[in-house]
Amino acid sequence: MSTLVQHTPDVQPEPEPELSGPLPRRRRRRRAAGETRTITSAFERRRPGVRIGRTIVNGGLLVFLLIACLGPILWLAKSAITPTQDTLRYPLALWPHGTDWENLRTAWVEIDLKLYFWNTVVIAIGSWAVQMLVAVTGGYALAILRPRGSRILYGLVLATMFVPAVVLLVPLYLTVLDLPFTHWNLVNTYWGAFLPAGASAFNVALVKRFFDNLPREVIDAARVDGCGDFRLFWHIVLPMSRPVLGVVSVFAVLAAWKDFVWPLVVLPDPAKQPLSVRLPRLAAVTELDVVLAALLISCALPIAFFLVFQRLFLRGGLEGAVKG
């Protein structure tokens, strides 16, 4: 649950010029010289006043981003290996009395961060798998198979996008407590964390829109060749869907890693809780340097994940959520 605006990416199949309808918004206009036009013109940038001004503005922006965005994380990295008293007394000094690498080990072993770390990994993988399954099969049925009533169904799915997640907190909790028909109690099981994550209208919309834009004649040709629903799905549609699967995947994993409220409610057993839920509790009873080491460990994986898959995260666009 992001407090401000959720960054919602959009993915489209690479448009083949003769097939793609009007999709100009996504495509960069290329100039004859093959250069992208921005606010300032090449001519302006050659003027000394503008050149200096741009250098200052762009350089200032870089410094600002370094301090504001990277700064806190670097500070955390520094303080994670600094003794508590130094962090308290000289929060901005660089190791006035040396480093204390032991903090990381203490956090990992003594306060059992490894357990919560693996819990988080399990929750992330499970939530990812459920979200993938639901979005890909659902999107396929809605976009390609289009059985009767699928428009209404899609509408019902999209409608849930406008029901705030936390409004459902209590009824969802009671549902998970005593699942209809089966009377399974999913509280304190990872299924209680995985399955509700699958009910993401955003994923379904994203995948459906991607499938909608797949070249129709490829699918029609496959149909003519006698390709059934399953073979069409497996051999034609899925292989063409790598981009959208990638985007859904990285956001699913990140969202699971970040989630706080739902696991707080559905996993009351400390031994099963993920880092997000456990950290605030541990922070109240643990020495500061170890807490900071624990915080560093907790954001190391998502940051590494982001650096590896940055292209998927940083492809922009709001169309998926907007048009959906």
Next chain:
Amino acid sequence: MRNHRRRGLTALATIASLASVSLLAAACGSDEDTKSDGKTTITVEGWRPGDEQGTIDAVKKQADAFMKDHPDIVVKPIEWEWNAETFSTQLAGNQLPTTFRVPFTDTKGLAERQQIADVTQYVNELPYAEDFNPSVLAAAQGTDGKIYGLPTDVYGVGLHYNRDLFEQAGLDPDSPPTTWDEVRSDAQAIADKTGKAGYAQMSTNNTGGWMLTTLTYALGGRMESDDGATATIDNDATAQGLQMLHDMRWTDESMGKNTNYEWAPINEAFAAGKVGMYMSGSDVYNALVTTNQVDPDSYGLAVLPLSDSPDAGILGGGSVAAVSAKATPAEQEAAVQWNDFYREAKNYDPDRAVADAEVLKASDQPIGTPTLPIFDETTWQSVQDAIKPYVNVPLDQMTSFTDGVFDQTLVPEPPAHTQEVYGILDSVVQKVLTDENADIDSLLSDANDQAQALLG
């Protein structure tokens, strides 16, 4: 080749998601049976979050010993801490241990809502059932007079202080303050000399109300009438106490600038040497050692200074080892037996107290932290004498409390809607500690109206 690998990846992803879902049935079907091979299995409150391994080992050792005596019972200690925030969800989700401790203040409400079990018949089978101090047992009884658990520990609030900070401030660590004026001047000395908070007070999550009530009692006031029908929050003692907090916070600046404390964080801050003095239950030393690794040499415990008012007294409370309403009769009986074995008999029977101390000693756990009598004072004294050789807490740094506490009147917590009233008082304490211009009288009169609306 490349294309082939891509397809493999995609397929793998789909297979993985399909496979994991098909596991669902298996995972959910295998609900653990609590009554396998005729044994009764109970889960019990074992240790707090953040406790060190020694504490966990000690509980497990006790559980093994218990199971040897009771071959038909399986005891599983788990991490648990009373938390009003998660209690009802845990109850609803069947996630409570079979038995757990709840504060005196919550027993009646839980009993009334049938969220904890009536264990009268099992308690009455215990050898000391007739010997409870009636006012203590009352805390474990519902409004219907039935018994809903064993009162296992009783505390009086004391003043905990950091001896090192006292020394650094030029104060004598062996003569802690005996009046609130001295508390104030000592706090100022500590703040001036060391830059630490001379005095700190809890303010959030209902602990603000708990401690404001304590301060009110010490100054001779009450928060509710004895029958719990009338709120008396806007009394002079409370106003006086708040004015003192206000002056320490804003005039003396001896409370530091961070005031957002509740039970666990203030313990952590104290153990880290950031707080000179604070009020908490007399038994908090155990947590300071097992959870926060406080330096024993720096710890001191004093009785709470009382005003001259004849009504002045210290707030007393404790916990009741209750049993989940969802436990079967066999589980309820087993739970009471475990609580007798692990928590209660050592308060009654000197031999059991020694046996308990042996186990604690082996795991290097604190022994001898001051508590108050659950039975009569003679019983309490004989237990204290029996464990004397095992005591490993710095009792000579707690003499002010242990010598003085029996001369003080122990006043129970407000009888009606205790936690809600505490919640209302939280806001008052927070306001005074975060707003220099807070109008104490109007705050109290507003709080009184809110509380009165609850009491009806």
Next chain:
Amino acid sequence: MTALLARLPRLPERLGRSLGPLVFLLPMLLVFGLFSWWPIVRSFVMSVQQTNMVTPATYVGLDNFRAVLDDPLLTTAVQNTAWFAVLALVIGYPVPLILAVVMSDVRRARGLYSLLAYLPVVVPPAVAVLLWRFFYDAEPTGVFNTILGWFGLGPVPWLEDASWAMPSLVLEATWAAAGGTVIIYLAALVSVPPELYDAAEADGAGILAKVWHVTLPHLRSIMLITLILQIIGTSQVFLEPYLFTDGGPDNATLTVLLLVYNYAFANTTGGDYGKATALSLMLAAALALMSVVYFRVTRSWSE
């Protein structure tokens, strides 16, 4: 006739075709049915019931709604939530816009800029809040107060003061979320038709004039959408007040969702799920109203 015979061997395929859609829809139907649609229906039912999770629920009509409306904390919570939203507009809304416009004109290493801007978004919110809670130490030796001290400012009481607490929460929330919005704006900025800039230059427009007359008008529709999304998002703020201040000091950061949570989970008298769902539904109704606006804007934007 022959045509029919020719089709015979493909019967299983046809059967598969009618079953196929259902099989593929099944995971979605199950997951949405159980974990989205059913709880939505259920919240309506629960809002007119009283339950303590032990005894069966009883029908109480509109009592829960009345109890919520009578709660003196509701006004506080609504005001605080509105205040958070307003502060987020003043502090949080312009930041990503300005960043994106400047970044769009960066010609070298723009990837590095977006990478840095997005970095806070991937930090788990619980980690970010715990870290910032330390930064917000009210003592003069706190991290932020030390920095302010270099410029002769502060110390600021941050979370320790009723009027500072909310801006502090907004500041952290902005830090945590701005990067996502920057990426949205950047993507939109790429599509500004170059002819417009060329034309503006032909008219003798300077850089700021181009930003004002070309760039921002081009972003207008997407700005409106992020605005509405942000208002909807901020109406549901929970994590920051819950983890930073637990609604304090003196309820200064008690938000509507924190009140919902407190009704359901923090109430020491046992979860009041009826009141919690009643307040949730009232909030949802308000959000639905905003969603209608959102849909309208969306439509006009995508046309």
